[in-house]
Amino acid sequence: MAFELLTPDEMAEADRLAIAAGPVDGIGLMRWAGGAVAALVLKRFPAVRTVHVLCGPGNNGGDGYVVARLLAETGVAVRLVATGAPRKGSDAALAAAECAIAVEPLAAFAPETGSIVVDALYGAGLSRPLDGDVVQAITRTAAAGVPVVAVDLPSGVSGVSGEVLGNAFAATLTVTFARKKPGHLLYPGRALCGETIVADIGVSDATVAATAARSFENDPSWWRPHFPSPAKDAHKYSRGHVGVFSGGPSATGAARLSAMAAARAGAGAVTVLSPGASLVANAAHLTSIILRRSDTLQDALAFFDARKPEVLVYGPGLGAEPEVGRFALELMSVAEGRFGALVLDADGISSLSHRRAAFFEVRKRGQPALVLTPHHGEFGRLFPEIAANGSLSKLERARAAARRAQAIIIYKGPDTVIAAPDGRAAINTNGTPLLATAGSGDVLSGIVAALLAQRMPAFEAACAAVWMHAEAARRFGPGLIAEDLPLALREVVAGLSG
Numbered sequence: 325m326a327f328e329l330l331t332p333d334e335m336a337e338a339d340r341l342a343i344a345a346g347p348v349d350g351i352g353l354m355r356w357a358g359g360a361v362a363a364l365v366l367k368r369f370p371a372v373r374t375v376h377v378l379c380g381p382g383n384n385g386g387d388g389y390v391v392a393r394l395l396a397e398t399g400v401a402v403r404l405v406a407t408g409a410p411r412k413g414s415d416a417a418l419a420a421a422e423c424a425i426a427v428e429p430l431a432a433f434a435p436e437t438g439s440i441v442v443d444a445l446y447g448a449g450l451s452r453p454l455d456g457d458v459v460q461a462i463t464r465t466a467a468a469g470v471p472v473v474a475v476d477l478p479s480g481v482s483g484v485s486g487e488v489l490g491n492a493f494a495a496t497l498t499v500t501f502a503r504k505k506p507g508h509l510l511y512p513g514r515a516l517c518g519e520t521i522v523a524d525i526g527v528s529d530a531t532v533a534a535t536a537a538r539s540f541e542n543d544p545s546w547w548r549p550h551f552p553s554p555a556k557d558a559h560k561y562s563r564g565h566v567g568v569f570s571g572g573p574s575a576t577g578a579a580r581l582s583a584m585a586a587a588r589a590g591a592g593a594v595t596v597l598s599p600g601a602s603l604v605a606n607a608a609h610l611t612s613i614i615l616r617r618s619d620t621l622q623d624a625l626a627f628f629d630a631r632k633p634e635v636l637v638y639g640p641g642l643g644a645e646p647e648v649g650r651f652a653l654e655l656m657s658v659a660e661g662r663f664g665a666l667v668l669d670a671d672g673i674s675s676l677s678h679r680r681a682a683f684f685e686v687r688k689r690g691q692p693a694l695v696l697t698p699h700h701g702e703f704g705r706l707f708p709e710i711a712a713n714g715s716l717s718k719l720e721r722a723r724a725a726a727r728r729a730q731a732i733i734i735y736k737g738p739d740t741v742i743a744a745p746d747g748r749a750a751i752n753t754n755g756t757p758l759l760a761t762a763g764s765g766d767v768l769s770g771i772v773a774a775l776l777a778q779r780m781p782a783f784e785a786a787c788a789a790v791w792m793h794a795e796a797a798r799r800f801g802p803g804l805i806a807e808d809l810p811l812a813l814r815e816v817v818a819g820l821s822g
C-alpha cells in the first residue's frame with residue numbers, strides 16, 4: 325500500500341536500500357527528485373517570470389541545484405541562492421557542480437512580486453531551530469506574498485513531528501518523495517505544507533516495506549477489506565449487540581447519541597443501560613434502541629448474562645466522579661466470558677486519572693479489548709508523563725499510550741492519531757472543523773463500538789470509525805450538530821458496504 329508514512333530516518337533507510345538494490349545511485353535519486361519538483365513548478369506556474377531557488381548545505385539543497393539547472397534549461401529565469409557550498413564529495417556537491425548558475429548570498433535575498441520561491445534549504449536533515457539569514461528569508465518571502473514550492477518539507481518543519489523549529493516557510497505546494505512523512509500530516513506542519521504531492525523517485529513498494537514502517541495515513545483502501553457486511557442469514561444479535569451506559573437525569577443525551585451512532589454504523593441491537601432516575605428521560609427519546617435499568621454492577625452483570633452484548637460504551641455524560649472510575653475498573657475486571665470490548669470515552673477516561681495505578685495493573689491482562697478516545701485534555705490526565713514528554717510527536721505519544729494501557733488509543737484533534745499496542749499508528753486526514761461541536765465525540769464512540777461488535781479487528785475498526793465520523797460531517801456540511809451525524813452516517817456506510 326502507498327499509505328505508509330516514513331520518518332526521515334526510515335526514508336534515509338529506504339534511500340540506502342534503493343541505492344544498494346540499484347541500478348539508481350544517490351545522485352540518480354537526487355536528479356529524479358529534483359526533476360519531479362521542476363516538472364511540478366512548470367506545470368503549476370507555467371507563466372512564472374522568475375524562480376528563486378534557495379539551496380541549503382545538505383541533500384535537500386542538492387535537490388535544489390537540480391531544480392535550478394532543469395528550470396534554467398527550459399528557459400525560466402532562475403536566481404540561485406545558497407547558504408554555503410555542499411560538503412565536498414557529497415551527492416549535493418555533484419548536483420551543484422552540474423549547475424552553472426551564479427550563486428547569490430541568502431542575506432541579500434528578497435523575492436519580488438510575480439516570482440516564486442523554491443525552498444530547498446532544509447528537509448529531512450533539519451536538526452535545530454532555524455535562525456539568522458534563513459529566518460529573514462522566510463519573513464521576506466511571507467511579506468512578498470509569493471508562492472513557495474517546498475522540496476520535501478517546508479524548511480523549519482520537522483518531518484518527524486510537524487513541529488516548527490524556530491520558524492518555517494508556509495508553502496503553497498510541497499513535493500516529497502516516495503512516501504509522506506508524519507510532519508506532512510501533523511499540525512502545525514500540515515497547515516504549512518499547502519498541497520502535498522508525493523513524487524515517485526524509484527523507491528519501490530518492497531523497499532518501503534523493508535523499512536518496517538509502522539505508521540500510516542488513515543485511508544479506507546487498507547481497512548475496507550475488514551469492513552463488516554451482514555451475512556445473508558444475519559439476525560439482530562449476530563450483527564452485534566452494543567450496550568451504552570447512560571448518565572443521570574440531566575445528562576442522558578450523550579449516551580443516546582452514542583447509541584444512535586452505533587445503530588447507524590451497523591450494530592444489530594443497541595441497549596441503553598440507564599440509572600433508574602434517568603429511565604423516563606431516556607424512554608421519552610428512544611424507539612428502536614432498547615432501554616434497560618442498570619443502577620449497580622449486579623444490574624449490569626444480569627444484563628451481560630441475559631443479553632450477551634459484545635461491546636460496551638462507558639463514559640459519555642457520566643461525570644468524572646471517583647465512582648465512575650471505580651465502575652470502569654470493575655467492568656474491565658468482570659469482562660472475561662461476558663463481553664469482548666469496552667470503549668471508554670470522556671468522563672470514563674477522566675475519572676480513571678485518579679486510579680491510574682489500578683488501571684494500568686488491570687490492563688496488564690490485555691482483556692477486554694479496550695479503545696480509549698481521549699482529546700488533548702483527557703490524554704494529559706490519564707498519561708501525564710507521556711503528554712509532558714516534549715521530545716515525542718503526537719504520533720509517538722499515542723503509540724506510547726497504547727503500549728502503556730494495552731489499548732487502542734484514538735487521540736482526537738484536527739490531526740487525530742489512532743495507535744495500537746503492537747506499534748501500528750495512523751494519522752487521520754479527512755477531519756473537519758465541523759466536528760468541533762458538542763456531542764460529536766459521543767457519536768464517535770458509538771461508531772467504534774458498532775464496528776467492534778461486528779467483529780472488525782480493533783485497530784482497523786478505530787481507524788474506520790474516525791474516518792467515517794469525519795466523512796459524515798463533511799457530507800452533511802455547515803450547520804451540523806451532533807444529532808445530525810448518525811443519520812449522515814447512512815450514506816457513508818452504504819458507500820463502504822457497496
Ligand SMILES: NC(=O)C1=CN([C@@H]2O[C@H](COP(=O)(O)OP(=O)(O)OC[C@H]3O[C@@H](n4cnc5c(N)ncnc54)[C@H](OP(=O)(O)O)[C@@H]3O)[C@@H](O)[C@H]2O)[C@@H](O)CC1
Nearest residue numbers: 339353354382383384446447448449450451452453454476
Ligand atoms: N540520496 C538521498 O538520501 C536522497 C535525499 N533526498 C533529499 O535529501 C534531503 C535530506 O538530506 P540531508 O540528510 O542531507 O538533510 P538536509 O535537510 O539537506 O539538511 C542537512 C544539512 O542542514 C544542516 N542543518 C540542519 N538544520 C539546520 C539549521 N536549523 N540551521 C542550519 N543548518 C542546519 C545540517 O547541518 P548539521 O546538522 O549536520 O550540522 C546539514 O548540513 C531530503 O529532505 C531530500 O530533499 C532526495 O534527493 C532523494 C534522495
Ligand SMILES: [K+]
Nearest residue numbers: 443446477479
Ligand atoms: K525544504
